[in-house]
Structures are given as structure tokens and as C-alpha cells.
Amino acid sequence: MTKLPVEFYQHHDVIELSKLLLGKHLFTKFNEQVTAGMIVETEAYRAPEDKASHAFGLKRTKRNQVMYLSGGHAYIYLCYGMYTLFNVITNTEGIPHGVLIRAIQPTIGLEIMQKRRNKIKIDRSLTGGPGALTQALGINVKDSGILLTGSKIWIEDRNTNVKEEDIIASPRVGIDYAEEYIHMPWRFRIKNSPWTSPAK
DNA sequence: AAGAGGATGCCCT
DNA sequence: GGGCATCCTCTTC
Numbered sequence: 001m002t003k004l005p006v007e008f009y010q011h012h013d014v015i016e017l018s019k020l021l022l023g024k025h026l027f028t029k030f031n032e033q034v035t036a037g038m039i040v041e042t043e044a045y046r047a048p049e050d051k052a053s054h055a056f057g058l059k060r061t062k063r064n065q066v067m068y069l070s071g072g073h074a075y076i077y078l079c080y081g082m083y084t085l086f087n088v089i090t091n092t093e094g095i096p097h098g099v100l101i102r103a104i105q106p107t108i109g110l111e112i113m114q115k116r117r118n119k120i121k122i123d124r125s126l127t128g129g130p131g132a133l134t135q136a137l138g139i140n141v142k143d144s145g146i147l148l149t150g151s152k153i154w155i156e157d158r159n160t161n162v163k164e165e166d167i168i169a170s171p172r173v174g175i176d177y178a179e180e181y182i183h184m185p186w187r188f189r190i191k192n193s194p195w196t197s198p199a200k
Numbered sequence: 201a202a203g204a205g206g207a208t209g210c211c212c213t
Numbered sequence: 214g215g216g217c218a219t220c221c222t223c224t225t226c
Contacts, residue, residue: 043218052218054213063211081208083219100218131219174218177213 004155006147009071014090014097018044018188019167021088023160026104028137028153033112035137037104037127038160041196043172044186045087047096052178055096066145067096074153076134076144083131086139088148088155102187103128105195106136113137124195166191 004024012020019042027036047055047067054064054077066075067089075087075098087098104127106113113119113136119126127133139153148154169185176182189196 045218051213054218056213059213061211061213064213077218078208078210080217080219081210085218087218098218102218125220129220172218175213177217 002157003149004157006070006072006149009088009090009148010092012090014044014046014099015186017088017090017097018042018099018186019162019164021099021101021155022167022188022190023162025107025156025158025160026101026133026137026153027108027156028139029151030138033109033138035106035109035112036156037106037108037133037137038158039101039103039155040105040193041101041103041128041187041189043100043102043188045098045100046186049181050178050184051181052172052175053096053098055098058096064096067098068094069145071097072148074144074146074148076139076141078141079131084134084139084141085130086134086137086153100130101133102130103189103193103196104133104137105193128195162190 021039045053047053048058055067070093071090073089079085087100091097106127127136168189168191170187172187
């Protein structure tokens, strides 16, 4: 029931934090509607050297400027013209590290999520996938840059213990342009979870 | 079960 | 103007 403080996002490397975020609970509250789910899949983006990161080489653009804020801020952007992707900024100010949340296991407000997603079934298709979960949680690009200790989007530790041997690491997807960083095993998921995005 | 292709808009990775 | 940190539908096996 503890809302994670900004310190949580600032005292570990982004690779470690991508694993630590597994089992934590992502909450949103918009228009008095609360929805939440347990994080089951993440990806680390580790600029400046990571060629898959929007902040590769410490490049600054209008879109990615919030990546340079301190750990505990949200970086939200539009992908492929129609999908909103949600990232947690980590590390200290000036080092643009981020964790992409790729899948959650829905826990609170399932009916609200079904309505937002226009889905009948409650299965992996409801919140499995980075664009799907933001739609289910009602996350909008307009909230890029907000703090995750506020009242709209936050993450809680509910004492779910995810052991190292229950974490599967694999290469990230959709980053064919990232050259030698294509094969970095920086995608993490909870083993045997039926809520992660489809295998491969 | 698996693959192909289309949708769609912002940012230039 | 090209290319996305994607998802859904339709087709075919």
C-alpha cells in the first residue's frame, strides 16, 4: 500500500530498476476512476550510449526533454500515430534513463478498463502490450512530465516478491535501428505470467 | 496458430 | 518526406 517515493527511482541503475518494477502496482486516477495492475513486463532504455533510446547521445528534442528530469517522472509519447507509451524516468537528473512499461496484470477497475479498451474478455489482450495498457489505464500524452508521486499516476509496493529466478530477460523489440544494442537483453518479464505480451 | 498488412500522426531517435 | 519503443483484423494453414 506504499506509494513509491522518488528516491526509489534514483538509487538504482535502470537495468536493476526494470527488474525491481516487476511485481509493483501501477495506478491511475482520472475523473475519480481508479484503475490498477501489477507490472509484469518492462524494458530498459539506457542513454546516452543506448542507440534504441530517444535520448541516444544526450540528444534533446521537444518530445524527449522530460527524460532529463530526475527519477520518478513520467515520459509519455505517441507511437505509430495512435498508441500512447508510458515510461518511468529513473536515475538522477541529467542522465536520461527510462523504463518502458510493457504489460500489466489488471487488478482494480476491470470494468473501466474493458470499457476503455472496448473489450469483452478479460485476458492478456486487455492490458498486454505497451499501447494496450496505457489505453486501459486512461493514460494520455498530455501527462508526460508529471511526477509519479502525485494523484494521477503512481506506483505502489504491495509486497509482491519477484525472485531473480522468476525473471526472464530477452532482447527488446521494435528497435531494428539500434545496431549493437539490438541484442541487449534489456526486456524483462515475470516467468509463466499469462499477462505478458505474446512470446517472441 | 501464424503471418501479412493497414491504420495514423507526430517527430525526426 | 521517412520512419517509428504498436495493435488489430483478416486471411490462410
